[in-house]
Amino acid sequence: xxxxxxxxxxxxxxxxxxxxxxxxxxxxxxxxxxxxxxxxxxxxxxxxxxxxxxxxxxxxxxxxxxxxxxxxxxxxxxxxxxxxxxxxxxxxxxxxxxxxxxxxxxxxxxxxxxxxxxxxxxxxxxxxxxxxxxxxxxxxxxxxxxxxxxxxxxxxxx
Numbered sequence: 001x002x003x004x005x006x007x008x009x010x011x012x013x014x015x016x017x018x019x020x021x022x023x024x025x026x027x028x029x030x031x032x033x034x035x036x037x038x039x040x041x042x043x044x045x046x047x048x049x050x051x052x053x054x055x056x057x058x059x060x061x062x063x064x065x066x067x068x069x070x071x072x073x074x075x076x077x078x079x080x081x082x083x084x085x086x087x088x089x090x091x092x093x094x095x096x097x098x099x100x101x102x103x104x105x106x107x108x109x110x111x112x113x114x115x116x117x118x119x120x121x122x123x124x125x126x127x128x129x130x131x132x133x134x135x136x137x138x139x140x141x142x143x144x145x146x147x148x149x150x151x152x153x154x155x156x157x158x
Contacts, residue, residue: 014062084119
C-alpha cells in the first residue's frame with residue numbers, strides 16, 4: 001500500500017529531481033534540476049497548487065512518485081478546474097499502486113475544493129498513460145456530446 005501526502009516547500013529538492021528524471025526518461029527537453037527545485041519552492045507556497053508525494057509504508061526511503069495539480073477559476077462553476085500537470089512514478093515502482101493512490105488523493109482534494117472536473121493532457125501516442133487514466137475512469141471524450149477532446153499548444157509569441 002502506498003501512502004500519499006501533500007508536499008511542502010521542504011520537498012522541492014525531491015520534486016525537482018523526480019521531474020528531471022521524468023524528462024530524461026521520456027527524452028523530453030529537460031531543464032536543470034535546480035531550476036525545477038527553485039520553481040517548486042515558489043509553486044508550493046501557492047494555495048492554488050498541490051503536489052502529492054507517494055511512498056511505501058516503509059519508514060525510510062525517497063518517495064516513488066509525485067503528482068502536480070493546479071486549481072484555476074472557471075466561469076462554469078463556483079469551484080475551480082483541477083489540472084493534473086504531471087504524474088510520475090519511478091519505473092521500478094510502477095504497477096504497484098502509487099499512481100492509483102495519488103489519483104485517489106487528487107479526487108478527494110478536488111472534491112474538497114468543489115472542483116468542476118479534473119483535466120489531464122496526455123500525448124496521443126502514450127498508450128500506457130492513456131490506458132492508466134481510462135482504467136481510472138477518465139475519458140478523452142466530452143461526456144455530453146461524445147466528441148473527442150484535443151489539447152492545442154502554442155507559443156506566446158505568435
